[in-house]
Amino acid sequence: xxxxxxxxxxxxxxxxxxxxxxxxxxxxxxxxxxxxxxxxxxxxxxxxxxxxxxxxxxxxxxxxxxxxxxxxxxxxxxxxxxxxxxxxxxxxxxxxxxxxxxxxxxxxxxxxxxxxxxxxxxxxxxxxxxxxxxxxxxxxxxxxxxxxxxxxxxxxxxxxxxxxxxxxxxxxxxxxxxxxxxxxxxxxxxxxxxxxxxxxxxxxxxxxxxxxxxxxxxxxxxxxxxxxxxxxxxxxxxxxxxxxxxxxxxxxxxxxxxxxxxxxxxxxxxxxxxxxxxxxxxxxxxxxxxxxxxxxxxxxxxxxxxxxxxxxxxxxxxxxxxxxxxxxxxxxxxxxxxxxxxxxxxxxxxxxxxxxxxxxxxxxxxxxxxxxxxxxxxxxxxxxxxxxxxxxxxxxxxxxxxxxxxxxxxxxxxxxxxxxxxxxxxxxxxxxxxxxxx
Numbered sequence: 498x499x500x501x502x503x504x505x506x507x508x509x510x511x512x513x514x515x516x517x518x519x520x521x522x523x524x525x526x527x528x529x530x531x532x533x534x535x536x537x538x539x540x541x542x543x544x545x546x547x548x549x550x551x552x553x554x555x556x557x558x559x560x561x562x563x564x565x566x567x568x569x570x571x572x573x574x575x576x577x578x579x580x581x582x583x584x585x586x587x588x589x590x591x592x593x594x595x596x597x598x599x600x601x602x603x604x605x606x607x608x609x610x611x612x613x614x615x616x617x618x619x620x621x622x623x624x625x626x627x628x629x630x631x632x633x634x635x636x637x638x639x640x641x642x643x644x645x646x647x648x649x650x651x652x653x654x655x656x657x658x659x660x661x662x663x664x665x666x667x668x669x670x671x672x673x674x675x676x677x678x679x680x681x682x683x684x685x686x687x688x689x690x691x692x693x694x695x696x697x698x699x700x701x702x703x704x705x706x707x708x709x710x711x712x713x714x715x716x717x718x719x720x721x722x723x724x725x726x727x728x729x730x731x732x733x734x735x736x737x738x739x740x741x742x743x744x745x746x747x748x749x750x751x752x753x754x755x756x757x758x759x760x761x762x763x764x765x766x767x768x769x770x771x772x773x774x775x776x777x778x779x780x781x782x783x784x785x786x787x788x789x790x791x792x793x794x795x796x797x798x799x800x801x802x803x804x805x806x807x808x809x810x811x812x813x814x815x816x817x818x819x820x821x822x823x824x825x826x827x828x829x830x831x832x833x834x835x836x837x838x839x840x841x842x843x844x845x846x847x848x849x850x851x852x853x854x855x856x857x858x859x860x861x862x863x864x865x866x867x868x869x870x871x872x873x874x875x876x877x878x879x880x881x882x883x884x885x886x887x888x889x890x891x892x893x894x895x896x897x898x899x900x901x902x903x904x905x906x907x908x909x910x911x912x913x914x915x916x917x918x919x920x921x922x923x924x925x926x927x928x929x930x931x932x933x934x935x
Contacts, residue, residue: 510571510653511536511588512760513637513778514646516767518578521646526764530895533760535585537887539592544884547597548604548877549730556601556873561661563601567594568657575647592884599880603864604873610865616799616858619865638778730874734934740867741875743926747817747860748879750919751853753886754824754912758784758850760891761908769904770839780843787851795819799858809866809929817859817923823852825916832905832913859923866929886915 511533519529551559570590577583610618637649735741762784767777795816802812827849831842864875890911897907 510633510637510649511574512763512781513633513774514641514649515760516764516774516777517641517646522579526895526898527892528895529764530760530892532581532584532588534888534891535588536592536595537756537884537891539589539594540596540887541592541881541884542589543593543596544600544881545874545877548600548874548880550597551601551604551873552730552871556603556605559597559601559604561665563594563597564657564661564664565594567591568654568661570594571650571654571657574650578647596880596884600873600877603876606865606872614800616803616862617796619796619857619861635779635782638775642775730871731934735871735875735878738867738932738934739926740863740928740930740932741878743922743928744860744863744875744879745882747821747919747923747927748883749886750915750922751820751856751860752883753890753915754828754850754853756887757890757894757908757912760887761894762846765904765908766843770842772839783843783847784850787847788854791851791854792857795855795858799862810927813859813863813866813929814924814927815859816855817927818920820853820856820859821916821920821923823855824849825913825920828909828913828916832909863927863929867932868934871934 515529515533518524518532524532547559547563567590570587570593573587573590574584577587606618633653640649640652763777763781766772766780767774770777770780772780799812799816802815803809827845830845831837837845860879864872864879868875893911894907898904901907
């Protein structure tokens with residue numbers, strides 16, 4: 498949970514800081530959307546490399562490198578804010594660092610958690626996203642008001658570095674595992690330890706790299722092994738699977754609603770409902786706060802159904818349908834002129850966005866269900882496509898807002914469309930049956 502919490506802490510700081518930054522630098526909604534979307538350029542670029550590296554070297558090492566990278570890049574943001582290309586580049590670097598983390602976490606879950614407990618494991622780890630959103634939205638406004646918007650980037654960046662050091666210290670302090678435990682958790686080094694210094698090895702690359710006795714390997718041979726492991730991934734088989742395409746489109750649809758709301762809800766609450774910076778940020782806490790509760794309920798619901806013999810595919814389809822239709826209905830109610838007072842609009846949106854967390858027991862478990870061996874790479878594929886709404890959707894929302902001056906048309910209507918079409922595709926083609934991908 499800690500890794501995803503840290504990820505969201507850094508992720509939401511800009512959605513709050515963008516308000517005073519826009520005032521200081523004179524940005525319109527289109528420019529603010531460009532700044533926020535630039536993070537997703539790097540996030541999309543690092544998804545597949547992150548999944549492949551997690552499969553090859555194990556999730557722990559990839560997590561360490563990713564956290565350190567995005568924390569350092571976050572600290573660079575205030576120094577580059579006055580120069581747009583520099584600001585965009587720093588946000589791209591933050592995205593690259595954060596982009597490897599979901600696949601690394603998925604790799605750890607897929608290799609160590611049995612099917613009957615998988616929903617709860619995914620909910621616990623990725624539930625940190627909601628916790629991080631709550632903490633970021635809770636603490637960012639008073640920090641900005643007391644110390645300026647620059648301070649949140651310094652503070653959250655330093656917290657990321659501290660987390661990385663603590664994670665490394667805890668790992669090194671753990672007692673040695675016996676042979677059986679080590680095999681279940683993560684296997685040992687696939688490549689030349691002197692050159693790569695990786696202590697972990699995932700199970701599925703054992704046959705490629707195990708040697709009968711210690712021997713020196715040149716850098717060229719190590720890179721050759723890396724290249725061969727990449728060729729061994731059954732890319733064509735992935736894209737011949739209807740279940741994979743269903744995951745790809747569902748991930749895209751869910752991300753459109755999530756990323757656009759994550760980026761624009763504080764501004765929406767401020768401009769449309771007339772709240773100040775602190776009030777807008779604190780109201781924005783309500784959806785992720787509700788998600789924490791819903792995530793726990795959904796995980797127990799899904800795991801209990803599977804333990805009682807309900808087909809896994811049926812459980813995943815049910816959970817993901819709830820995750821899509823709930824926000825679609827609530828956004829529709831919010832965008833219509835029903836004369837609802839502001840706090841009722843907040844309540845409706847909170848319910849819809851909180852229930853979207855059922856996806857953690859739907860889509861986000863399906864990668865591990867159909868192939869524990871390639872779960873990290875499959876998540877890398879779907880998350881790459883899922884990052885596109887962060888690039889296009891966040892920027893497009895700002896452009897539509899400048900053009901139409903309508904939050905219903907710019908923020909809610911596109912999300913409703915993708916939630917509904919995503920539901921149809923998921924129900925028709927999704928599957929959690931294990932696949933060999935040969």
